[in-house]
Amino acid sequence: MLAASGRNGSEGIDRTLLYFGWLTLFISLATPAGYLVDIQTSYLLKNQLHATATEISTFRLVTGIPVYLAFVFGLARDQWNPLGLRDRGFFLIFAPATAVAFIWVAFSGFSYAGLVVGILLAMVSSRFIAAAYQGLIALVGQEKLMSGRLSALLNVVGSVPVVAGAFASGYISDHLAAREAFLLVALAALSIAVLGLWKPVSVFGHLYEKPRARGADFVGNVRRLVKHKAVYPAILICFLWNFAPGSATPLQFYLTDVLHASDSIYSYYNGIFAAAFIPTFLLYGLLCKKVALNKLLWWGTIIAVPQMIPLAFIHSANVALVLAIPIGLMGGLATAAYLDLAMRSCPPGLQGTLMMLVDGVLALSARAGDLLGSWIYNSSPAYGFTYCVIATTVVYALILALIPLTPRSLIATRDGEPNPEVEAEVLNEVRRTERT
Known part of the structure; x- marks a missing residue:
């Protein structure tokens, strides 16, 4: 019995790490703030739309506003239960929404204003995904006493797109058209929605019934946070x-x-x-x-x-x-x-x-x-x-x-x-x- 219990515990941890490994990879690839999108938009603005350095900096500043206000999306995650599925509901709603925003950018014809609107919409919807992902991984880390291992996993997998983007930025800009790059990111976003259909017991089994998952109303939550x-x-x-x-x-x-x-x-x-x-x-x-x-x-x-x-x-x-x-x-x-x-x-x-x-x-x-x-x-x-x-x-x-x-x-x-x-x-x- 003890040996079987140990194997089941080890298998559960392995499945938890596997789930969050894939989720981390797709979210890292699909984020509008990631290397792939940033490389394409910066080259697109500079070379095709002839934007100045100031205009490119302004573009990054404006489209980054949802990142600076990230805690708002975190509060929404902790208060809202979309589709009655909690974090998976966020994946199922906002991953397709992010993909739609990227597809719209890819086919709408490139302009400075159009890129600002499209990337800003993708950034907003992706922040809901990030809030669900970050909240879920922290909750699982606390409940299963594995925050250290999940931190290591998140950092290792999250580094892969950064390293690849740094070395391949020139190749990507030369060989991958902007439309193709945005469609590739849209595909990564849709992959998050597919993961939202998966409910591994090792991750979600009675997770939201535990004491650590219990919150209060909006005012009560803000008071407790402070x-x-x-x-x-x-x-x-x-x-x-x-x-x-x-x-x-x-x-x-x-x-x-x-x-x-x-x-x-x-x-x-x-x-x-x-x-x-x-x-x-x-x-x-x-x-x-x-x-x-x-x-x-x-x-x-x-x-x-x-x-x-x-x-x-x-x-x-x-x-x-x-x-x-x-x-x-x-x-x-x-x-x-x-x-x-x-x-x-x-x-x-x-x-x-x-x-x-x-x-x-x-x-x-x-x-x-x-x-x-x-x-x-x-x-x-x-x-x-x-x-x-x-x-x-x-x-x-x-x-x-x-x-x-x-x-x-x-x-x-x-x-x-x-x-x-x-x-x-x-x-x-x-x-x-x-x-x-």
Whole structure:
């Protein structure tokens, strides 16, 4: 009996990882904010519609508004039960809607206004998909005590389109017509709807009947979110981690203007950098079952603080490509640990809200960090990039001051290890919600 139970448990975990693996891949491919769509729209705007750099930046700013307001979609996910199917209902409604938006863009004839409207519509509908996906994966991670393994899986699979896009951007723009690219993304969106028809017991079996899935009305949910102490360090840590003043525009200009590298070098650097995260994501998937999250947060952050320092000493583009490997490796544990922390920090019934709040914070912090980095870079022709590296290192070091603010009980256990103290807190919060 024990052996059979162990096999069934292992098979259930395998099916859960398989389900979320495919879901993560299709969502990564279908997002309007992904590499495939961004590459095609930027080349389309620049080469066919002759848009200026300012017009392209404005396009990205406007179409990115739903990402900045991601928590709104998370609240909708936690309050709404479309088709009576909860998260699967979101997949079945909004995945086809996203596909329709991309098909409309593909066949409507390309214009600046048309692209703005079409991509914005796709972005809005895809945010509902993302809210259901993020909320579901956090809820399953909490209930099945596997937030660490799901964090590793999400990061590994989500890295594949990023790496492929970075290396294949030129080939895609030369060999794949814009219409074909949009239709390919539409097909990925429809694949999400197909997954919405699948209801594996290992994922959905009595999931929404559990205490962690119980929420309140809109006002009650907002009140509980504000009062939930674990929310704040998780959000602030994610904000600081993505607030990297030296890693985007300043690095691109430093490589091309100072080191006289070709434009493709920056894309290759990003591809190698993203690929180098994958081994440490996989390592995290193993370590999280043996080491408590508390230690992984400290280890990951200490390793990540000096991550960008090697870039201050590069003198050629080829050296930058080589250094992208250790730089990426240094960031994997921290990235996985912070996502693990975010999943564990979700209040009962508010998994979608917090995870989408983190999603929006990551996008905003990246934009803000890049804006500050560009200002720092332009402040000194000789040492601007060095100052950017210093600023990034200081920002990362600030995360060390936030780890002690995280509730100790929340991060005291390994992946798969029961936590009676946290379970008692969840039940108490659910009872308080029911009384009010």
